[in-house]
Amino acid sequence: MTPTIKDVAKKANVSIATVSRILNNKPGFTPETKLKVLKVIEEIGYQPNGMARGLINKKTQTIGVIFPNVSNMYSAEVLSGIEDAAHEDGSSVIVCKTDSSMERTMKYLRVLAEKRVDGIVFASEMIKEPFYKFMQDVKIPVVLLSSISYQYPIPYVKVDDRHAAYTATIYLIEQGHKKIAMICGDRNDLIAGIPRVEGYKEALQHSGISVIEDYIINANGFAYHNGQEAMDEILVKKLDVTAIFASSDEMALGVLTTAHQKGIKIPDDFSVMGYDDLKLAQMSIPQLTTVAQPLYNMGKSAASMLFEMIATGEQVQSRIMPHSIIKRDSVKERL
């Protein structure tokens, strides 16, 4: 069917060894034979077989990336960075979407192991014991993205969520706000949930503002509708706040929409602040003031770190990526 190295060898009147050398630029052939072989390759349209190659080299030039979800801008942006890094490294990336299901995650881990990927980027999800155990077992290098493990020594790349939330809250306070609600995406989320709430609380305390637990709204996720619901709650509870800090841009947009529907003006009646700085943060009306995560770079870094681990066989250092406040129009100074 598809021509093999043998076909090339035969047609070029050389041995497969020679062809192989030429293909891999290993010393041991004259320019003439090279030319001759290359010509044959061109003629018969030979494509090396990656599997056969990988079988020997024990390298697939492929990494896997595991996401809970791929149909949101967050993952899309991160994936873009990963893809670019992989491209630079001459590798491909297999995307796996788990829907946050343990079974599906384990299944993918197994698949990636069978496919002998060189490494795995594990994104936006806590690493459970069976996952770690398995990856440990099959000895596949892993780096965590927007996640962290307190129990296992896995390198990660993420922003300091606590500090980012702290900064955001301080910004709000600097703008004159004292009564600030926080919409936390998931109270049980050890990464994107709790630390952000802590940062928020800390900022208040450091500013001499007492924390009011009622001001902390627990949404059940980070999505748009969660933001809408949270805003509803703020409204029915008639929370006496002047600013709302949502721990995702999507939720912040939900707040914007619900506010608008109720005839509430942002930022006049409430200031609102998001988290992530997705592209849609600039597309909203008003444009969203938010704390930015360098999503693309986080993806790129994670992949680069992975490639370094693969190349050196050693652990790499985790990276805390810089966050920053993007000032736009959804926060108004309160005098």
Next chain:
Amino acid sequence: MTPTIKDVAKKANVSIATVSRILNNKPGFTPETKLKVLKVIEEIGYQPNGMARGLINKKTQTIGVIFPNVSNMYSAEVLSGIEDAAHEDGSSVIVCKTDSSMERTMKYLRVLAEKRVDGIVFASEMIKEPFYKFMQDVKIPVVLLSSISYQYPIPYVKVDDRHAAYTATIYLIEQGHKKIAMICGDRNDLIAGIPRVEGYKEALQHSGISVIEDYIINANGFAYHNGQEAMDEILVKKLDVTAIFASSDEMALGVLTTAHQKGIKIPDDFSVMGYDDLKLAQMSIPQLTTVAQPLYNMGKSAASMLFEMIATGEQVQSRIMPHSIIKRDSVKERL
């Protein structure tokens, strides 16, 4: 290193053939030996080697998907569908982002060929001759997604852009609009550009409204800022229109924002209509009336078609996916 089938065989006191049979459920072993072998597999944590397998089976259980871009909601949604279909089929998907570069596309095609993917989903981009020639050469099944080739017989899945644009325009007309501007993403785009403009024109003509070329704004892409710029143009040119049909939701959002900045009310001063029905179409203020493409299903269909081609070895029939008008709040009836 990682245990092989040999290790299993040795430790279980059977031949590798037997292990292989058990692994693949081929007849020829007793329940006892099966139990014994399975136990050993469990113990030593054996994982079959996909490459060795693929080398023989000539199947990788992997498909490639080629996108010009992965960091937008459009691709993200489509990818999600592809991933689900692949998962159902027991396959993995390698994502390739081309940045619309011919070189990068060709490079990826070569990579996918080397990796011996079972098939390729080629998305959102015209298929150039060298691409087709190459894929023809290496005999990899392909299906086009949101694209179509007039020169080559490649199955595709897409909506009928012309008809969708027609429907959208008719809807606007039904709402009483007679002066309708169209923002076309790219006048040279044979797929998402020209057909949509044609559909728009046709709708006008069928309704006895004459086409005014000035009303057709040529943006240089389908992105948010292109929409902003187009709206600027509409404004400076003082186009006498009551409705604006943008050929992407992102662009529509751009016109929303620009309008808002200039103090123009949507839908009171202008009605605006989008295209795609991305998630963000519901997140805007006002929520966007738009013509929906079933993105997720398109991805899923494309992948399913691909798997069918792979399984049967035959061509499959192209699929025109249904579009629909999603009525929300950015279009107002004009009496």
Next chain:
DNA sequence: TTGTATGCGTTATCAG
């Protein structure tokens, strides 16, 4: 510089 032979980890074809 070049060719031969072995092995990578499987599956499949034979015998037994």
Next chain:
DNA sequence: CTGATAACGCATACAA
């Protein structure tokens, strides 16, 4: 039911 053994396509140590 089970076990050698030959492929699969390639890289590489070893010879020539």
